[in-house]
Amino acid sequence: MTEELSFQGTADRLPPQNIEAEEAILGGIMLDPEAISRICDRLIPEAFYISAHKDIYQAALRLLSQSLPTDLLSVTSWLADHNLLDRIGGKNKLATLVDRTVSAVNIDSLAELVMDKYLRRQLIKAGNEIVHLGYETEKELPIVLDQAEQKVFQLSNQTITNNTEHNSTINIAAYEELDSDNPIYPTGLHELDNLMLGFEDGTLTIVGGRPSMGKSQISLFLALQMILLHNLPVVIFSLEMTKKQLEYRLWSLISVTNAYKHLDLIPLKSDRIRRHRSGNQPLEDWEFTSIAKIVGIASELPLYMNDSRGITVSGIASECRQIKAKEGKLGLVVVDYLQMMAEDSGGNRSYELGDVARGLYKMAGDLNVPVLALSQISRGVESRQNKRPMMSDLSQSGILEMVADNIILAYRDEYYNSDTEDQGILELIVAKSRHGDTGTATVFFDKSYGIIRNLG
The missing domain is CATH 3.40.50.300 (P-loop containing nucleotide triphosphate hydrolases)
Structure with missing residues (x-):
């Protein structure tokens, strides 16, 4: 009883998030044209706690994929063209994000912070789902344990790139590298x-x-x-x-x-x-x-x-x-x-x-x-x-x-x-x-x- 009450006691707590970091990231992206290229490969849209922030970041990613700038005007135009401008709070919301941002110099660490909060939210979600699995007594225990393990594995797989490969894959890649553009570069000495x-x-x-x-x-x-x-x-x-x-x-x-x-x-x-x-x-x-x-x-x-x-x-x-x-x-x-x-x-x-x-x-x-x-x-x-x-x-x-x-x-x-x-x-x-x-x-x-x- 004590364990259940202790777990349920977290229900009234605010999920892990950092709104200021999210705002600084978006402001930095619109302020510095090079900023988004530094974080796009490791910060996913779902990591944003505020849905409007997620929409703005997705707009910037779409612009980047088209080799277009991610400045204030471009992001505003893209959101307006896709009927999303009012949903995120209008032009004033975007202008405020830029005005509050001094520079994008710390955008890498801010992206790591936002991803950290997101993964903690995902961990809480997985924990709740595992609790419900534990109550499903009609399922055989090995099946419940396997499903619980899958949920944790899916979460850990988001933080660590799977770098374990079968040798057949490595073998082919090693052979192809013989004709690749990744040579060893002599020093000339x-x-x-x-x-x-x-x-x-x-x-x-x-x-x-x-x-x-x-x-x-x-x-x-x-x-x-x-x-x-x-x-x-x-x-x-x-x-x-x-x-x-x-x-x-x-x-x-x-x-x-x-x-x-x-x-x-x-x-x-x-x-x-x-x-x-x-x-x-x-x-x-x-x-x-x-x-x-x-x-x-x-x-x-x-x-x-x-x-x-x-x-x-x-x-x-x-x-x-x-x-x-x-x-x-x-x-x-x-x-x-x-x-x-x-x-x-x-x-x-x-x-x-x-x-x-x-x-x-x-x-x-x-x-x-x-x-x-x-x-x-x-x-x-x-x-x-x-x-x-x-x-x-x-x-x-x-x-x-x-x-x-x-x-x-x-x-x-x-x-x-x-x-x-x-x-x-x-x-x-x-x-x-x-x-x-x-x-x-x-x-x-x-x-x-x-x-x-x-x-x-």
């Missing part, structure tokens, strides 16, 4: 490609090294290679350098890249712009002429940069979804660097870094893009006679070793030994390659420009 083959969609590659080993320049070079060799867009999330600092390094790299040799560009050292801006060594007119050409080249590259210092993995994923929707494909995502993303939360840094690494690994799979993340190497390497890094030298290495598909460790002997015979030599030590071989790729590296070239 022959020795490195012989080991890890290249960048593959859905994988996480970590490049580790001590400070000043050139990790950022390596990642910028590989990003430009993805663009030049495969004509694919790239996005760089730089938590260490600003976008303009990264842009100046890009200019330097472009000035000595063979693909632009025919333009007779003047080599531009990485620190040249800084010297000019400080007044130490102003740019000459002939340098400005060359830089103008470089700016023209850079402006045409399908390259995106983000220097938000506090960005999270979910924020990176959201930005990547938008770029992918705009470009149709995303060739490489660069994150510089992992420890910066786990630095300021005040908890256990090992756990925080693990969460970041796992999040990027999951993002790579969800978005089906290759992710290149940079990582610091423990200073313990400095105390060894042989300072070449090992996989165990990665900061909080355990989780990184586990989630990464490829781990590349950067080493330049000239950094430690000024009289070394290996001047200008960069060793890319492939310490882990889940689908390739481990070993060392030796290349030429000019830190003054950030250029990397094959030897021989």
Whole structure:
């Protein structure tokens, strides 16, 4: 009796919902033309608690399917054309939604919140139906239990995509991929490609090294290679350098890249712009002429940069979804660097870094893009006679070793030994390659420009 009364006591409670979140989502959709593409694949119309909100969202989805804008005027016209405008509260209702919305920056988290409330309502509904099943004593118990299980399964299936397939399906898909447009993209560095083959969609590659080993320049070079060799867009999330600092390094790299040799560009050292801006060594007119050409080249590259210092993995994923929707494909995502993303939360840094690494690994799979993340190497390497890094030298290495598909460790002997015979030599030590071989790729590296070239 007590259990039944306790259950029935929930009948007078308001079902889980968040009206403010629903209003903010709809206002954001009409305010920002890109907003709906960020949530349409995971927020269903039925998730809205208010029926008018459901109608407005469905109108926006219909406009999106026709490649039409979802602004206030377009949504109003669509609802009016389908005799739904009065039902949702008229033009004033739509105008109020827009007026109350500042931006759509949080629309991803709001969509998750609305879906959470919806699924909780569905859980309550399933629970009530299971209670009624329990009273149907004329049915055999195995049948009742099976029907109850189906209701819970249907609900859980809405939150977790069914990714378990029979091998016959996987077998066919694997065979078809041989002729698909999802190849592995070589880096253009022959020795490195012989080991890890290249960048593959859905994988996480970590490049580790001590400070000043050139990790950022390596990642910028590989990003430009993805663009030049495969004509694919790239996005760089730089938590260490600003976008303009990264842009100046890009200019330097472009000035000595063979693909632009025919333009007779003047080599531009990485620190040249800084010297000019400080007044130490102003740019000459002939340098400005060359830089103008470089700016023209850079402006045409399908390259995106983000220097938000506090960005999270979910924020990176959201930005990547938008770029992918705009470009149709995303060739490489660069994150510089992992420890910066786990630095300021005040908890256990090992756990925080693990969460970041796992999040990027999951993002790579969800978005089906290759992710290149940079990582610091423990200073313990400095105390060894042989300072070449090992996989165990990665900061909080355990989780990184586990989630990464490829781990590349950067080493330049000239950094430690000024009289070394290996001047200008960069060793890319492939310490882990889940689908390739481990070993060392030796290349030429000019830190003054950030250029990397094959030897021989």
